[in-house]
Amino acid sequence: MPCQFSVLASSRFVDRRRISIMIPLVLFSGAVFLFFMPFNSWGKSSSYSLDLSLKIHEIEVVAEFPHDPDAFTQGLLYAGNDTLYESTGLNGKSSVRKVALRTGKVEVIQHMDYSYFGEGLTLLGDRLYQVAWLTNTGFTYDLHNLSKVKPFKHYMKDGWGLATDGEVLFGSDGTSTLYRMDPKTMKVTDKHTVRYNGRKVRYLNELEYINKEVWANVWQSDCIARISPKDGSLLGWILLPKLSQGLLKSGHRGIDVLNGIAWDSDKQRLFVTGKLWPKLYQIKLKPASEKREKQIERQCLV
Ligand SMILES: *[C@@H]1O[C@H](CO)[C@@H](O)[C@H](O)[C@H]1NC(C)=O
Numbered sequence: 029m030p031c032q033f034s035v036l037a038s039s040r041f042v043d044r045r046r047i048s049i050m051i052p053l054v055l056f057s058g059a060v061f062l063f064f065m066p067f068n069s070w071g072k073s074s075s076y077s078l079d080l081s082l083k084i085h086e087i088e089v090v091a092e093f094p095h096d097p098d099a100f101t102q103g104l105l106y107a108g109n110d111t112l113y114e115s116t117g118l119n120g121k122s123s124v125r126k127v128a129l130r131t132g133k134v135e136v137i138q139h140m141d142y143s144y145f146g147e148g149l150t151l152l153g154d155r156l157y158q159v160a161w162l163t164n165t166g167f168t169y170d171l172h173n174l175s176k177v178k179p180f181k182h183y184m185k186d187g188w189g190l191a192t193d194g195e196v197l198f199g200s201d202g203t204s205t206l207y208r209m210d211p212k213t214m215k216v217t218d219k220h221t222v223r224y225n226g227r228k229v230r231y232l233n234e235l236e237y238i239n240k241e242v243w244a245n246v247w248q249s250d251c252i253a254r255i256s257p258k259d260g261s262l263l264g265w266i267l268l269p270k271l272s273q274g275l276l277k278s279g280h281r282g283i284d285v286l287n288g289i290a291w292d293s294d295k296q297r298l299f300v301t302g303k304l305w306p307k308l309y310q311i312k313l314k315p316a317s318e319k320r321e322k323q324i325e326r327q328c329l330v
């Protein structure tokens with residue numbers, strides 16, 4: 029709107045009557061616009077386009093939401109309408125749950141048998157796929173009521189993370205291997221070893237498919253690895269130590285590691301949380317200073 033006004037005013041054939049009508053009109057519509065803008069979005073954008081051309085990013089917190097501090101988060105995904113699905117671990121506390129983003133409230137929950145330790149979760153069509161720790165048995169659930177559909181067998185060494193591009197499944201098993209699997213048979217159709225500067229990136233954990241990349245939490249680190257699903261090459265790192273440090277500083281001593289990435293592709297919102305974290309964060313990437321590159325082998329390769 030300010031542009032429109034300056035174009036008019038600088039025009040050589042200024043029509044004074046039009047301007048005198050335009051000024052109050054511009055001011056009024058500007059006021060209306062500001063009035064209806066949500067207060068919490070002033071001064072910061074709630075969504076943004078990812079700039080993934082850089083190799084190393086740090087983060088900035090855009091918003092904080094409550095998260096069940098008893099949820100040992102193992103899988104996380106965003107499914108539209110401010111709704112998350114989450115898989116939790118620990119024997120006796122494992123579950124799949126539908127969670128309201130804004131309140132953190134668990135809306136539907138399916139508890140797992142004591143013998144299972146829930147791990148990664150992904151959504152394909154209206155089926156949730158979940159893997160479990162120390163077993164090659166996984167489960168599928170109905171998206172709406174979380175009723176169990178049927179178990180499956182997979183061929184990874186263990187079940188840690190799952191993600192999908194809408195056609196195939198990507199999986200991790202705690203090693204440096206990224207698997208590609210056929211969701212109908214769970215057969216491995218491709219796999220790659222992920223390396224950084226020649227060293228294996230072990231403990232690939234929770235996975236998320238974002239902008240044609242697979243993002244992986246590296247267990248016991250505050251790092252997310254960006255991996256090419258085509259050849260397993262490492263595309264970049266996201267460094268997030270300030271989240272757990274912030275929680276510890278504010279007295280949340282019982283927290284475990286960073287884990288859980290969810291992506292809202294419609295609104296380009298990126299969410300992360302951790303095991304037993306009382307908060308879930310909407311974050312934004314920002315370029316990291318050059319010297320961070322030297323710390324990556326120490327911080328991210330555990
Ligand atoms: C979105 O979520 C709200 C609150 O949980 C619910 O009432 C509404 O029916 C949902 N809308 C859709 C389209 O699922």
Ligand SMILES: *[C@@H]1O[C@H](CO)[C@@H](O)[C@H](O)[C@H]1NC(C)=O
Pocket residue numbers: 170172173174175
């Ligand atoms: C869950 O929903 C599916 C359809 O989406 C239905 O077939 C099934 O009976 C429902 N299960 C329960 C326990 O309500």
